[in-house]
Amino acid sequence: MIEHKRILLIISGGIAAYKSLELIRRLNERGATVRCVLTEGGARFVTPLSVAALSGGNVYTDLFSLTDESDMGHIRLSRESDLVVVAPASADLMAKMAAGLADDLASTVLLATDKPVLLAPAMNTMMWAHPATRRNRARLEEDGIGFVGPGAGDLACGEVGPGRMAEPEDILAAIEGALAGRGEGRLAAVRALVTSGPTHEPIDPVRYIANRSSGKQGHAIAGALGALGAEVVLVTGPTGEPDPPGARVVRIETAEQMLAACQAALPVDVAVCAAAVADWRVSHPANRKTKRNGAPPAALELQENPDILRTLSAMGRGRPTLVIGFAAETHDVVENAVQKRRDKGCDWILANDVSPDEGVFGGDHNRIHLIDETGVEPWPEATKVAVAAHLAERIAAAIADKGISV
Ligand code: CTP
Numbered sequence: 001m002i003e004h005k006r007i008l009l010i011i012s013g014g015i016a017a018y019k020s021l022e023l024i025r026r027l028n029e030r031g032a033t034v035r036c037v038l039t040e041g042g043a044r045f046v047t048p049l050s051v052a053a054l055s056g057g058n059v060y061t062d063l064f065s066l067t068d069e070s071d072m073g074h075i076r077l078s079r080e081s082d083l084v085v086v087a088p089a090s091a092d093l094m095a096k097m098a099a100g101l102a103d104d105l106a107s108t109v110l111l112a113t114d115k116p117v118l119l120a121p122a123m124n125t126m127m128w129a130h131p132a133t134r135r136n137r138a139r140l141e142e143d144g145i146g147f148v149g150p151g152a153g154d155l156a157c158g159e160v161g162p163g164r165m166a167e168p169e170d171i172l173a174a175i176e177g178a179l180a181g182r183g184e185g186r187l188a189a190v191r192a193l194v195t196s197g198p199t200h201e202p203i204d205p206v207r208y209i210a211n212r213s214s215g216k217q218g219h220a221i222a223g224a225l226g227a228l229g230a231e232v233v234l235v236t237g238p239t240g241e242p243d244p245p246g247a248r249v250v251r252i253e254t255a256e257q258m259l260a261a262c263q264a265a266l267p268v269d270v271a272v273c274a275a276a277v278a279d280w281r282v283s284h285p286a287n288r289k290t291k292r293n294g295a296p297p298a299a300l301e302l303q304e305n306p307d308i309l310r311t312l313s314a315m316g317r318g319r320p321t322l323v324i325g326f327a328a329e330t331h332d333v334v335e336n337a338v339q340k341r342r343d344k345g346c347d348w349i350l351a352n353d354v355s356p357d358e359g360v361f362g363g364d365h366n367r368i369h370l371i372d373e374t375g376v377e378p379w380p381e382a383t384k385v386a387v388a389a390h391l392a393e394r395i396a397a398a399i400a401d402k403g404i405s406v
Contacts (some may be wrong), residue, residue: 013041016165088122120379125161148174185229197237218274220388
C-alpha cells in the first residue's frame with residue numbers, strides 16, 4: 001500500500017520530532033517518497049540537515065524562501081503528494097488548522113492541500129485535555145482529518161497521561177489505512193463486521209452496569225481491516241476512541257442493541273467480536289431515578305444477555321466465513337480460551353490476560369495467544385495497533401486460503 005506513494009511529512013515543534021526521523025526511515029524502507037516540511041518549532045528539535053539526509057534532500061522550511069519557492073511552490077508541495085502526515089502535530093498547529101490560519105509554510109500547505117491529512121498529536125497531557133484542544137480536534141475530525149494517537153504514558157515533561165505521540169509503527173499502520181482507497185488492497189470486496197468497546201446496561205435513567213473496556217483494540221482492528229481495503233462496519237459501545245477512517249460506525253449502548261446492529265450488518269465475510277459485552281442486564285430497569293431513601297436498594301434482578309459471538313458462530317446459512325472472538329481472562333488464560341473457542345463455536349479466539357497488572361484494559365499494549373483448531377500461537381507483546389495490523393494480515397491470508405470470491 002505504501003510502496004511508490006508520495007508522503008508529505010510535516011514536523012512541528014515537540015520533543016517527539018526525533019521519532020519522525022525513524023518514521024522517515026521506515027517509509028523509505030517501504031518504498032515511499034518522503035518530502036518534509038519543518039516548522040520553526042520543529043527545527044528546534046531536529047535539524048533540517050538530519051531531515052534532509054534521511055529524505056534525500058527533500059526538506060522545506062520557509063514559506064518565503066526564494067529557493068524553496070522556485071524549486072517547489074507551496075501549492076505544488078501540498079498537491080504533489082498522496083497523503084499529508086503531521087507528526088508530531090503540536091497543539092499550536094492543530095489550533096491553526098482548526099481556524100484555517102496560514103501564516104507559515106506548514107499551515108499554508110495544510111490549507112492548500114486537497115489530499116487526505118493524518119495527524120499524530122504530541123503534547124503535554126494538560127494541553128491535550130484542554131477544552132480548546134478538544135474543540136480543535138472535534139472540528140478537525142469534522143473536516144475529515146484523520147488521527148493516530150496520542151498514546152498515554154510518561155511524557156518528556158515529566159507528567160504521565162495521554163499526549164505521547166504514537167509510535168512510528170502505529171503511524172505507519174495509520175498511513176496504510178489512510179492510503180487504502182476503496183476497491184484496493186488484499187481485503188478489497190471483503191465485508192467485515194467488528195464489535196468494540198463496552199456495553200452499558202441501564203439500572204435506571206442515570207445509572208448503568210459497565211466494564212473497563214476502552215475500545216482501543218476493537219477500533220484498531222476496524223482500522224487495520226479498512227487499511228487492507230475491507231468494507232468495515234464497526235458496532236461500538238460508548239468509547240472515547242475516534243472513528244477509524246472509512247469504517248461505517250454504528251453506536252449502541254446495550255448488548256441487545258449490539259446484537260441487533262450486528263444482525264443488521266449481515267451478510268459479512270469476517271466478524272471480529274472484540275467488544276466486552278456485559279453478560280447480564282437488569283431485568284426491570286427503573287423508568288425514574290432510584291432515590292436514596294436512606295436504605296440500600298433491593299438486590300438487582302439480572303438476566304442473561306444474548307451472546308453475539310456465539311450467535312454469529314452458530315448461524316447456519318449466511319454464517320461469516322471467519323468468526324473471531326476474544327477471550328478476556330485473568331487466570332489460566334490459554335486453557336480457558338481454548339475451552340471458550342469450543343463453547344462459542346468460533347473459528348479463532350485471541351486470548352488476552354486482562355489482570356490489572358497487565359494494564360490491557362485502557363492501555364496501549366496487548367499480548368495475544370491466537371487459538372485456532374490447529375493449536376495455540378503466542379504473539380509477542382505489541383501495541384494494540386500492531387496487534388490489529390497483524391490480525392488483519394492473518395485474516396487476509398486465511399481468506400485467500402478459504403477462497404472467498406473477491
Ligand atoms: N461476547 C459476545 N457477547 C456476549 C459476551 C461475550 O459477543 N454477551 C464475546 C466477546 O466479544 C468476546 C468473547 O465473546 O469475543 C468472549 O468474551 P469474554 O468476556 O472473554 O467471555 P464471556 O463469554 O463473557 O465468558 P466469561 O465471562 O465466563 O469469561
